[in-house]
Amino acid sequence: MHRVWNVEINEYNSTQNRKYETIFTLANGYRGLRGAIEFSKIGERGNFIAGVFDKNTAQVTEIVNCQDPLIFNIYVDGEIIDIDSTNLLDFNRSLDMKNGILYSNYKVELKSGRILEIKTERFVSRNNVHRWAAKYIIKPVNFKAKMFIENIIDGTVVNSTLDLANLTKHFEVLDAEDFKPGIALKTRTFDNKIEIVEATAVLSEDENGNIFKSRKYTKLGEKVRELYEFFVEEGKEYTVFKYGITYTSRDTKKELFEVAQRELRDFINIGYEAEKEAHSNVWQRLWDGMDVKIKGDDTAQIGIRFNLFQLASSAYPDDPRVSIAAKALHGEGYKGHVFWDTEIFMLPFFVYTNPEVAKSLLMYRYNTLDGARRNAQLNGFKGAQFPWESADDGTEVTPKWGVDYDGNPVRIWTGDEEYHINSDIAFGIWEYFRATKDEEFLINYGTEILLDTAKFWNSRLEYNKAQDRYEINRVIGPDEFHEHVNNNVYTNYLAKWNMKKALEVKEWLKEKDRIKYKTLCNQLGISDVDFKEWEEKLNKIYIPMAKDGKLIEQFEGYFDLADIEITEHDENGMPVWPDLKGHKLHDTQLIKQPDVVMLMLVLGEEFDLESKKINYEYYEKRTMHKSSLSPSMYSIMGLTVGDTQNSYKYFLKTILTDLEDNQGNAGHGLHAASTGGSWQSAVFGFGGFSVDENEIPNFNPWIPEVWDEFTYTINWRGSKVEVTVDRKNVSIYSQKDIDVKVYGKDYSIAANEKLVVAR
Amino acid sequence: MHRVWNVEINEYNSTQNRKYETIFTLANGYRGLRGAIEFSKIGERGNFIAGVFDKNTAQVTEIVNCQDPLIFNIYVDGEIIDIDSTNLLDFNRSLDMKNGILYSNYKVELKSGRILEIKTERFVSRNNVHRWAAKYIIKPVNFKAKMFIENIIDGTVVNSTLDLANLTKHFEVLDAEDFKPGIALKTRTFDNKIEIVEATAVLSEDENGNIFKSRKYTKLGEKVRELYEFFVEEGKEYTVFKYGITYTSRDTKKELFEVAQRELRDFINIGYEAEKEAHSNVWQRLWDGMDVKIKGDDTAQIGIRFNLFQLASSAYPDDPRVSIAAKALHGEGYKGHVFWDTEIFMLPFFVYTNPEVAKSLLMYRYNTLDGARRNAQLNGFKGAQFPWESADDGTEVTPKWGVDYDGNPVRIWTGDEEYHINSDIAFGIWEYFRATKDEEFLINYGTEILLDTAKFWNSRLEYNKAQDRYEINRVIGPDEFHEHVNNNVYTNYLAKWNMKKALEVKEWLKEKDRIKYKTLCNQLGISDVDFKEWEEKLNKIYIPMAKDGKLIEQFEGYFDLADIEITEHDENGMPVWPDLKGHKLHDTQLIKQPDVVMLMLVLGEEFDLESKKINYEYYEKRTMHKSSLSPSMYSIMGLTVGDTQNSYKYFLKTILTDLEDNQGNAGHGLHAASTGGSWQSAVFGFGGFSVDENEIPNFNPWIPEVWDEFTYTINWRGSKVEVTVDRKNVSIYSQKDIDVKVYGKDYSIAANEKLVVAR
The missing domain is CATH 2.70.98.40 (Glycoside hydrolase, family 65, N-terminal domain)
Known part of the structure; x- marks a missing residue:
């Protein structure tokens, strides 16, 4: 052992x-x-x-x-x-x-x-x-x-x-x-x-x-x-x-x-x-409370534990003024700045294994709200605009300019255009609440963030009179190969979600705590007039789709770009740059990481399996994985759509990001998003854990041939739930009474009992 | 070239x-x-x-x-x-x-x-x-x-x-x-x-x-x-x-x-x-003004120039508050402290090549006189006691304690007992004055040092009633293998010389500048009563001698110590430690460097050739050369007494001290005394330059077989004098009219003419 x-x-x-x-x-x-x-x-x-x-x-x-x-x-x-x-x-x-x-x-x-x-x-x-x-x-x-x-x-x-x-x-x-x-x-x-x-x-x-x-x-x-x-x-x-x-x-x-x-x-x-x-x-x-056990595959076992160890090492729930940086506390890379990596990649691990940490990470955002408000004001918007890169006070700290080898200035646009961080944070709040039902948090902190980010989006929307729709133009999505794009689907979809969720939650708050609701409206300068406006506008936010209605276009005009597919992979299974045939990278459909797949993971319940499959297949051939965030998404989605072979490959890529240094920059610090992605690949991917629209935990596990047994533990609303998958069965133990779905079928597990379901 | x-x-x-x-x-x-x-x-x-x-x-x-x-x-x-x-x-x-x-x-x-x-x-x-x-x-x-x-x-x-x-x-x-x-x-x-x-x-x-x-x-x-x-x-x-x-x-x-x-x-x-x-x-x-040219022996040529270069590099006549340390400005060895090395080994080079520097070195001693007076007072004496190790203000800075390998404290006695520094400085003043006739210096600065060092010696003398003589007991001479010795000949002889010279010079000052003389006596607290006492006591200072009256005993009782001679030399010609036969080093006649030979070099005119020869031969067999100061003395004295073979060997040893690192510690800094010793070996030794009791420059050069031609330059009372020695002749050029002795015969050289004397 x-x-x-x-x-x-x-x-x-x-x-x-x-x-x-x-x-x-x-x-x-x-x-x-x-x-x-x-x-x-x-x-x-x-x-x-x-x-x-x-x-x-x-x-x-x-x-x-x-x-x-x-x-x-x-x-x-x-x-x-x-x-x-x-x-x-x-x-x-x-x-x-x-x-x-x-x-x-x-x-x-x-x-x-x-x-x-x-x-x-x-x-x-x-x-x-x-x-x-x-x-x-x-x-x-x-x-x-x-x-x-x-x-x-x-x-x-x-x-x-x-x-x-x-x-x-x-x-x-x-x-x-x-x-x-x-x-x-x-x-x-x-x-x-x-x-x-x-x-x-x-x-x-x-x-x-x-x-x-x-x-x-x-x-x-x-x-x-x-x-x-x-x-x-x-x-x-x-x-x-x-x-x-x-x-x-x-x-x-x-x-x-x-x-x-x-x-x-x-x-x-x-x-x-x-x-x-x-x-x-x-x-x-x-x-x-967090171990993931993989029998029969030592590389995977050591690899996943390394990621959990370093991610758990990076959290300090006693200080709600700090979060986990992209390189954690492990190096000077990215200058100790906090990105969307925290809410989208790392937060789920804490939500489901150590909710106290998850809360403190979200409290960091609450405690930097004033900085986010200053950002919005400086950029001519309203509400709160969380910074693409965040340090101690929430003001934008993304460098505006870098230099190339020859010393020529190169403009960095992410701090200006990568708006999706705002809804990523809003989503993190919702994910935390959905898993924990921590009402005190949602009343006192979460709702304020949801409302002020929604207020930002409302001010950011641009009306296209010709099409009678709202657009968000000149943005960067998670795929940073393409800058200044219009109507990025990840951005638009989540902005819409953010506004909708804010409206839902303020209704909930009005019920729960009328005084808090009133003072919050007072403080944030919002009223029913605004809510009505949000409601009207969010339904007209433009989501670009392919003509067939299933394949989603990453941003408006993406499908018109030169379509160059990846055909070769190196000895590590990573894509080899295809011949660009004279095109500039941003004029091709090659992407750094997949915005659409990402969206379908974050809001999994909003997309059907066929859509997931179509989009997975389309974007997988065009993704260069030039971000350590990318492989883990494909690992999870691969399992959802049945591409198990690639899933295992992407899983190993993810868990060995630092140990094998497969991005070549482990020296700069931990790939913290990747550590969170490792856990998500294991638990959401192989473990098949998800929460459905009725807030019932679902388990649809699958494990590769080489694994003899696979075990993980989650915390569901204060109850420890341990899931073991072997070649024959799925066994689920729960500390408290719990209703679950396994492979689509409903089960009730009594406290301290174990459910065994044949695979 | x-x-x-x-x-x-x-x-x-x-x-x-x-x-x-x-x-x-x-x-x-x-x-x-x-x-x-x-x-x-x-x-x-x-x-x-x-x-x-x-x-x-x-x-x-x-x-x-x-x-x-x-x-x-x-x-x-x-x-x-x-x-x-x-x-x-x-x-x-x-x-x-x-x-x-x-x-x-x-x-x-x-x-x-x-x-x-x-x-x-x-x-x-x-x-x-x-x-x-x-x-x-x-x-x-x-x-x-x-x-x-x-x-x-x-x-x-x-x-x-x-x-x-x-x-x-x-x-x-x-x-x-x-x-x-x-x-x-x-x-x-x-x-x-x-x-x-x-x-x-x-x-x-x-x-x-x-x-x-x-x-x-x-x-x-x-x-x-x-x-x-x-x-x-x-x-x-x-x-x-x-x-x-x-x-x-x-x-x-x-x-x-x-x-x-x-x-x-x-x-x-x-x-x-x-x-x-x-x-x-x-x-x-x-x-x-200082080059020494040796044709036919490149090692010697480069070696001597290296010594002159570094010694000349170490002087700064514009600052009379500094002198040249034992390691010059070349390293931290000896902590930048100034020792007798400066006056006895380095000063002659400057006296005869660049008197302005010589004066500034002596001015350093004048400017640290108050520190020397504090030393005397702290030690219960009168007058000025120059420190064995001197830094910025003339107070004693020799460490009192060192530690051995095991961390045990080891007492360092030189700062307490190596009194001869006082007369070394007094001698330096006289040497400078004799060569330059700089009366302004002697009136305003030199006499004060001579008198206050004499006053120290007078207070340091101990009366031995039984023998009716004055002694200086519990001292260390230049040979530091023997501590706490009584009546060290180098110390006693020069103390006596110091007192005598002070009395001579104060008479001279009384003639030259009566007011200065009076104010000086007033300031130093001395009068004819003191002078009379000095006169009486100095003639009774005990100088230990062997019974034959020629071989001088380094200190009282030295001849009673175990007589162990050096019999072997290593591949560098340096003595190999002989078997001590169970004796402690300080109980043997082995010495670090030769006090008696040194004395006979400093006050050459006071000893006849036979005495020099007898003492050179006796002490040479007992000298371990564990000081870089030692070989150059043997080089010069060897030429005086006719041991030319060893002289050349010692000369090479001296000039290559740092270049060959033959003391093994060149890394600590320059062996500055050795650079001065190199020049003295060349000019006083091979060049045969000395000043007789009538203050006439004498030239008795000798050069080794391997040298084709040997040239040096001195400054004699403001006149540049260049001496060239080849296999046949000694040629002397002078800028001004000058009387000289060459191989014992008198000559007058007219300005800008060259005297050629066959060897």
Whole structure:
């Protein structure tokens, strides 16, 4: 069993360091610590704290790469251990996903012929998000010597170290302090003056207790450092624990050094092993509610768990001012910005496994509503326009301009035109409510978002007098190969849905809480006059369709573009660029990802199977999958329409996005949407879980030949439901009484009983 | 001719980087810039400004390693040029000593197969000590690409980077500024609040003028940076000039950014090539007054020039608050402290080639007299006690304690017991005056030092009633193998000389300037009562001698120590440790360097040839040469007593101390005493130059078989005197009328005439 809980590597290649820093990132939603190797300088270290954003001289506001508390240098006499310049005899790293612990083992031979073994453990606590720790077991194999350990907190960190032109410093170092035990460094971001303290302490131990002979504390400009000297004997093992505490002024109003010092002492008092156990226990509880088990296919088993592990690592329900970024807390890619990825790809996982997290993700949108209102106002619209890229306050932070290789400016239009984010968020609210029936949320927060996004759409609609219809022109849909298009179906369909749902929900609210309804109308500046207008206009929103009424046109005029199909696939099964025959990409029907298929997944109950099949087949031949969001959609829809062969292929593509680095940029951070897509492929796709128009859970599972057994767990309205599929049966266990449909037939399951249905 | 003006290497080995950083240091007395390679991170960079000292948390006050202006990163696309991690196809560095320019050539092959050639020049101006510059010629051999140049001033520099336990930061970064063109970083030392500004600018050029396409200025915590983007074509050459300006608050009271910006603009206006020419012209004039030419022996020729070049590079006569440290401005070794090395080993070179510098070195001692007086007072003595190690103010800065390998404290006694520094300085004053007859100096500064050091000795003498003699007990002589010895002959003899010379000179002063004499007595608290006491006591100072009256005993009881002679020498001709037969080193007659021989060199006219011979032979067999000061003494004395064979060997040892790194620590900085010893070996030794008791220059040259011709130049009382020795003749040219003795015979040389004497 151990094997299928671990992501493991046994070979070292420094050019892969960045990739494995992402894969081995340890995060707890509050913070992410990239999986850097203490004994290598190659890579791109990262210490990100959710919500700590800054702009300073960067192009846009971005997540701050904070001071680095991870530095732990080991010296034999004066010679530093650096695996890139010494002889590495043995190397192994392993992420234990069951317990959330990263293990690394190194055996190095120094120039002097001395051989040293170092075994390390590291965890970022889920028991107390402010804590992280590491353990180092050091063994001089064939020598005795004087050694040093240098514990440093490094404040020279900058963002974009590898992007010469955009390298930016986001904080100044305010002060260092000697905590005795431990050291601390306080910094402050430039724009919002967020103070950040990292504090660490190292404690050593062998059978005689402490091994250290002397300590020296030094402040070195932007760094603080403590140096320990000790003496080692051949063949003995020496253990050093490193304790870390992180606090920011977002967490407390108290003086941060004081808070951190008290916390660090408490942590040391509790001890490394006790905290590790408490941390593992949290992971046990999490896995209990979210694990997906695949017997007979280890690659799929490890792969799906990796995605669940990292997605679950990225959530922090205690802070409703933060969400999960496109690269989570795992790298500087996309600058820590939050996209539609969160609501459309990641949110379902939380809705059905950990609804408390889902609520906090939606609360982030609620808490950034004022920014969204400012966006609408700046763009000449009404209501709330959520930003395509969102940082700390909801104002649009998509860069307006990039540069090409030659340094020529290239305009980026997504922040201006990719409006669908607004209905994606509205949809997320509805999905959460439908699964949880959390009325308190819908009354106090959800309705306000639904109404203000509807108000935006109403102001955004353009009337086409000739056709007597409402249009949304000059937009970008999910497929970003085509910019400035008119009447994108994904955009228009969901805008209409958004307005309709807002009208439904305000009726519901009027019933539930008349006072809240009245004050909300008052606050949002809306009345029955507006509702009437919305009603009239939404029914005239133009949805482009092919002449046969089944094949949907991605946007108005799409079918008139050069129709170039994909005919070849590479050794990874990914499409090979076809000959464009002189056309520019945006003048062809080739797409980055499939807007229509996406729409049919989001609003599955609104489309019949034939439509799904027709559109799946048409767009699959034209989709280049140049987004990590794309394969998972095809995996789920493939199972719906019966293309099981491709579904399994797309599923593997999805779950191995980072592990195989099949988009080639895992080093930038986690493909967080893909982690959510992995879960959706597993549960909505193979697990065949859906909710029908009567809000009854449906189960229509299918599993590939290679799988012996497949199990997943969901939370349906507070009840844990476990579904197991093997070659013969579908078994469904429920904690509470529940009505379900399996393969279209109705069943009632009593609390704590198991329904078994033959396949 | 070019060959014998260049120190050149053609092979790269990163473990030698520190050594070559010392050898290729460029200095102008105001500052020293270690010869770091821009494209390697291995080594120990250094930027030292004379007089900028700080203690902060270091053990003692030390020379500050200031912010580094040398950083110049070249990137091809995003890949940095780093010769340690790319394929180095061609490598060559060459120090042109004639013009004071360091050339480096690199040809690297990147991982991508791209080949890049970089040719660099660098100089630290002697025309304007605040200026330094570099030139980079970049040639993409087989590619076209986008490139970046990153010009950085790095304020993260600390002292003792390689000494983990003593690593110290000596300044805080105050501010950075964008000079447009150029960047600047202002720092401030902790203790004395000395402000330091480094400013640099880069300007590019090809046949169309500027090559840069864009510039970005960034402040990154303790660093300031400008990034330039440009595009290169295969096979073309691109030239980038880097201009540097350095100012400190020791130089001016004006705001440093303003001063530096104006200076930087002036420098750019004048241009790289014009400044380089002015700089070379200064070197031409310097060489004209100091060159030593050896025909027929290229090793000796390059070696002696290297020593003269680096010694001349270390002097800055315009600042009488600084002197030349034991490691000059070439490294952090000995913490930038000034020892007796300066007066005894280096001063003679300047006295006889550039008396203005000699005066400024002595003025440093005058300007630190108050510190010397505080030392005497703290130690319970009177007058002035110059410190064994001196930094900025003359107070003792020798560390009291070191640690052994196991971390046990080891007491360092030199700062307490190595008193002879006082008479070494007194002797330096006399030597300068004897050669220059600079009465103004002796009246206003020299006499005060002579009297106050004599006053110290008078208070230090201990009366031995039983023997009716004065003793100086518990001291360390130049030979530091023996601590706490009584009546060290070097110490006692020179203390006596110091007191006697003070009495002589005060008589002279009384004649010359009665008012100055009176005020001086008043200030120093001395009168005829004291002078009488000094007179009485100095004649009773005990000088230990062997019973035969010729062999001098290094200190009282030395001859009673275990007499272990050196019998073997290693392949470099250096002594091999003999078997100590169970004795501790300090219980044997083995010595680090020869006190008696040293004494006979300093006060050569006071000892007859037989004495010199007897003592040379006795001590030579017992000297381990564990000081770089030692071989040169044997070289000179060997020629005096006729041991020519060994003299040549010791001469080579001396001149190659750093080039061959025969003490194994060239990386720490220049062996500055050895550079002075090299000149003394050449001029006093082979050149046979001495001044007799009648102050007549004597010439008794001898040259080894391998030398075809040997020429040196001295300045005798303002007249340039050039001496050429070949196999047949000694030729002496003088600018002015001069009386000389050659091989013991008197001659008069008329101005601008040449005397030729057959050998």
